Amino acid sequence: MFFAVIPAGGSGTRLWPLSRAGHPKFLHPLTGTDASLLQATVERVAPLASADRTMVVTGVAHVTAVARQLAGLPEENILVEPSPRDSCAAIALAAAVIAVREPDAVMGSFAADHLIVDPNRWVETVRQAIVGAEQGLLMTVGITPTRAETGYGYLQCGPLIDGGPLRRVEEFKEKPAADIAEAYVRSGRYLWNASMFVWRVDVFMAELARQQPELHAGVTAIAAAWNTPEREDVLGTVWPTLTKISVDYAVMEGAAEAGRVATVPGDFGWNDIGDFHTLGEVLPADSSGNVVLGGEGTEKPGALLWDTANLVVVPYSNRLVAALGVRDLIVVDTPDALMICPRDRAQDVKKLVDELKSRGEEGYV
Amino acid sequence: MFFAVIPAGGSGTRLWPLSRAGHPKFLHPLTGTDASLLQATVERVAPLASADRTMVVTGVAHVTAVARQLAGLPEENILVEPSPRDSCAAIALAAAVIAVREPDAVMGSFAADHLIVDPNRWVETVRQAIVGAEQGLLMTVGITPTRAETGYGYLQCGPLIDGGPLRRVEEFKEKPAADIAEAYVRSGRYLWNASMFVWRVDVFMAELARQQPELHAGVTAIAAAWNTPEREDVLGTVWPTLTKISVDYAVMEGAAEAGRVATVPGDFGWNDIGDFHTLGEVLPADSSGNVVLGGEGTEKPGALLWDTANLVVVPYSNRLVAALGVRDLIVVDTPDALMICPRDRAQDVKKLVDELKSRGEEGYV
Incomplete structure (x- = not known):
C-alpha cells in the first residue's frame, strides 16, 4: 500500500559547472558510483515500493533525461509539471493522483538530489514513519544534527508518542542564526528538516483542503482528469493558477500547530549535496x-x-x-x-x- | 651576407601538459600573442635575415608542424635531421650548407624556444655581434644576469676589445652552485650563456676542423651532397655516425681557451621558458x-x-x-x-x- 514519490527539481548553482540549468544535480552521479542521485534515490526506495508504486514528479526541461535514466519506471509514473510551481503543487499532484488510484495508500516524498550513506538504515527509519502515517499522522523524517548548521530548517520535537520511536513535532523552525543553531543542537530537542514526508494520502489531502483549499481543488480537478483525454487541457488550464509555495510552509507548519505532525529521527548519513565541499565530506577519501x-x-x-x-x-x-x-x-x-x-x-x-x-x-x- | 639559423629541438617536460614529446614548446604560442615561440623567433630575425637566408634545423618528428607554421620559409631552408645528434651536429650542418652557398657568410644561431621581450634591442645587440664576427671572432651574445641563477651556464668575461662594446670571453662556466653563482653576479664579470652564437661560417668550420675533425668531415661530406641526388644516401650513412655533443662543449669552450671567442652583453629581456612560473614572470599580468x-x-x-x-x-x-x-x-x-x-x-x-x-x-x- 506504499507509494514512493520523488520530486525531481532544482538546479544547484553551487555545483556549477557540473550542475547546469539544463542538467541539474539530480541527474549527475554524485554518489561515488555510476548511479545518478536520482537513480540512487529510486534504488533506495525499491525495498519499500515496487517500480509500479514509485513516482517521479519533474518538469518539462528534464523529463527526457529522467525517462532515460529511469528506464524501469512505468511511463505513467513520471508526472510532468507544465511549469515549476514549487514543492506543494508537485507533491499534492502526486498525492491526488495516488488517491484516485488507492484512496487508503500511504505515500512518502523523498527529494531526488539527496545522498544517503546507509540506505538500509534509511529504509528502517521510513518503515517506522509508515507506522505513524498509518495511524493518521503527517510524518516527517528528521535528521539527527551533527553540527550547528545554519543552512537548514529545524524540527522542534515534543514528547515521545506511546514510548517511541515517534515523537511529536511541535514546530517547524526556519534556518536559524548561528547562536540559535548551537542552542538547538545542545538541547537535543531539535532535528534537521530534510523535507522527507510520509503520510496517508487521504490525511494529507484533508489537511491540504483545510489550509490550502484552492490548491486542493486544483490538484483534485487535475487528478480527476488524469486518466481521461482531458488531462492535458485541465493541466494546462489549472496548473498555472496553483499557488507557488513549499509544502513545508503550505501544510506542515500549520499541521504541526494543530498537533498532527510527528517525526522519527534518522541517523543514516544524510547530505543534501549543497556544494562540492560537503560532497567531499560524505564520499570516501x-x-x-x-x-x-x-x-x-x-x-x-x-x-x-x-x-x-x-x-x-x-x-x-x-x-x-x-x-x-x-x-x-x-x-x-x-x-x-x-x-x-x-x-x-x-x-x-x-x-x-x-x-x-x-x-x-x-x-x- | 647574414644567415639566421634556428635549431628547433627539445621537448620541455616542465611545460607539460602543454608541451609534449610530439608537440614541444617551440611549437606553442607561449609569447603572449598568437605566434608560437618558433614563429616569434623567425619574426625576430627578419630585420637581420630575409626568409631566403633564414634556416631552421629540426627533427623528423616535428618537421611537418614546422613547415606549416613557417609557410613563408623556402622549403630548402628547413633542414631535417634524420635523428637527434645534439646541437653541434645540427648547427654544423647548417654552417656547412651555408658555406657551400656563400663561403664568406656570417651566420647566427638562435634557439627556437626562447622568449625575447624587446626584439629591437635584441637586433641591435646581434648587429654588434655581427661586427665582431666579421673580424673573425666566434661571437656569443651573453645575457646580463638579473639573479644568481644556478640553472644556466655562465661566460667569464675578459677586457673590452678596442674600447668596446665587444668583450673577450675567457672561459665557459658550467651551471654553478648557489654561492658561486652569487659571486659571479656580484663580480659583474659574468654573463649568462644563452647559446646565441654569431660567426663567419669559414671561421666556425675551421675551428670545428681543429677540435672535432670527424664531425667536420661528416657535415662537410653531407653539405657537398646537399644539392645532389645523393643527399639522402649520404645523410642516411653519415649522420648516425656524428658525435652527440653540444656546440658549447665541442667548439666554444676550446675556442675560448684559444682566445677566439668574444661576447656582447644583451639586455633585452630574455627567458628560456623553462617552466610555467618563469613564463608567468615575463608575460604581461x-x-x-x-x-x-x-x-x-x-x-x-x-x-x-x-x-x-x-x-x-x-x-x-x-x-x-x-x-x-x-x-x-x-x-x-x-x-x-x-x-x-x-x-x-x-x-x-x-x-x-x-x-x-x-x-x-x-x-x-
Whole structure:
C-alpha cells in the first residue's frame, strides 16, 4: 500500500559547472558510483515500493533525461509539471493522483538530489514513519544534527508518542542564526528538516483542503482528469493558477500547530549535496583525504594526484586531471568548463554563475 | 651576407601538459600573442635575415608542424635531421650548407624556444655581434644576469676589445652552485650563456676542423651532397655516425681557451621558458598579477577569474577556465589533460611526466 514519490527539481548553482540549468544535480552521479542521485534515490526506495508504486514528479526541461535514466519506471509514473510551481503543487499532484488510484495508500516524498550513506538504515527509519502515517499522522523524517548548521530548517520535537520511536513535532523552525543553531543542537530537542514526508494520502489531502483549499481543488480537478483525454487541457488550464509555495510552509507548519505532525529521527548519513565541499565530506577519501568522483568501470583516465591533500576532484570530461602539490581545492572538470576553488569557498561558486549570467554567457550556466 | 639559423629541438617536460614529446614548446604560442615561440623567433630575425637566408634545423618528428607554421620559409631552408645528434651536429650542418652557398657568410644561431621581450634591442645587440664576427671572432651574445641563477651556464668575461662594446670571453662556466653563482653576479664579470652564437661560417668550420675533425668531415661530406641526388644516401650513412655533443662543449669552450671567442652583453629581456612560473614572470599580468595565455582574436572562451591573484592560466582547450579565490597557482588546460600546481612547484611538473611514463600512459606524454 506504499507509494514512493520523488520530486525531481532544482538546479544547484553551487555545483556549477557540473550542475547546469539544463542538467541539474539530480541527474549527475554524485554518489561515488555510476548511479545518478536520482537513480540512487529510486534504488533506495525499491525495498519499500515496487517500480509500479514509485513516482517521479519533474518538469518539462528534464523529463527526457529522467525517462532515460529511469528506464524501469512505468511511463505513467513520471508526472510532468507544465511549469515549476514549487514543492506543494508537485507533491499534492502526486498525492491526488495516488488517491484516485488507492484512496487508503500511504505515500512518502523523498527529494531526488539527496545522498544517503546507509540506505538500509534509511529504509528502517521510513518503515517506522509508515507506522505513524498509518495511524493518521503527517510524518516527517528528521535528521539527527551533527553540527550547528545554519543552512537548514529545524524540527522542534515534543514528547515521545506511546514510548517511541515517534515523537511529536511541535514546530517547524526556519534556518536559524548561528547562536540559535548551537542552542538547538545542545538541547537535543531539535532535528534537521530534510523535507522527507510520509503520510496517508487521504490525511494529507484533508489537511491540504483545510489550509490550502484552492490548491486542493486544483490538484483534485487535475487528478480527476488524469486518466481521461482531458488531462492535458485541465493541466494546462489549472496548473498555472496553483499557488507557488513549499509544502513545508503550505501544510506542515500549520499541521504541526494543530498537533498532527510527528517525526522519527534518522541517523543514516544524510547530505543534501549543497556544494562540492560537503560532497567531499560524505564520499570516501583516499589516505590523503582526496575525494575523486567517478564511477568504477568507466573509461575515464581519472586523476593523477601527486603530493596533494583534501582535494575534491570531479573528472567529468574524459581528460586526465593532474594535480601536484595542492591541497583543500575543488577541481571540477567538464567538457566545456573547468572550475577551481578552495574548499572553504565552495559556497561562492554561485557567484561565478551569477557573473556568467551577467556577461550573457548563458551557454555555460 | 647574414644567415639566421634556428635549431628547433627539445621537448620541455616542465611545460607539460602543454608541451609534449610530439608537440614541444617551440611549437606553442607561449609569447603572449598568437605566434608560437618558433614563429616569434623567425619574426625576430627578419630585420637581420630575409626568409631566403633564414634556416631552421629540426627533427623528423616535428618537421611537418614546422613547415606549416613557417609557410613563408623556402622549403630548402628547413633542414631535417634524420635523428637527434645534439646541437653541434645540427648547427654544423647548417654552417656547412651555408658555406657551400656563400663561403664568406656570417651566420647566427638562435634557439627556437626562447622568449625575447624587446626584439629591437635584441637586433641591435646581434648587429654588434655581427661586427665582431666579421673580424673573425666566434661571437656569443651573453645575457646580463638579473639573479644568481644556478640553472644556466655562465661566460667569464675578459677586457673590452678596442674600447668596446665587444668583450673577450675567457672561459665557459658550467651551471654553478648557489654561492658561486652569487659571486659571479656580484663580480659583474659574468654573463649568462644563452647559446646565441654569431660567426663567419669559414671561421666556425675551421675551428670545428681543429677540435672535432670527424664531425667536420661528416657535415662537410653531407653539405657537398646537399644539392645532389645523393643527399639522402649520404645523410642516411653519415649522420648516425656524428658525435652527440653540444656546440658549447665541442667548439666554444676550446675556442675560448684559444682566445677566439668574444661576447656582447644583451639586455633585452630574455627567458628560456623553462617552466610555467618563469613564463608567468615575463608575460604581461593583469592588475591582480594573473597571467592568462592566449592570443587576442581567438575564439576561446578564456578565463573567468574571480578574487584570484598571481595565477598563470593556460587555456588551450577551447573551454572556459573559471577560478575562484585561489592564488599563486598554475592552471594548464589542454584537450586531453589538465594540470594544476602551485607556482613554487613549477619545477616538479616533470615528475608528473615521469610518473605517467612509469604508468605506461605514454599517450599523455
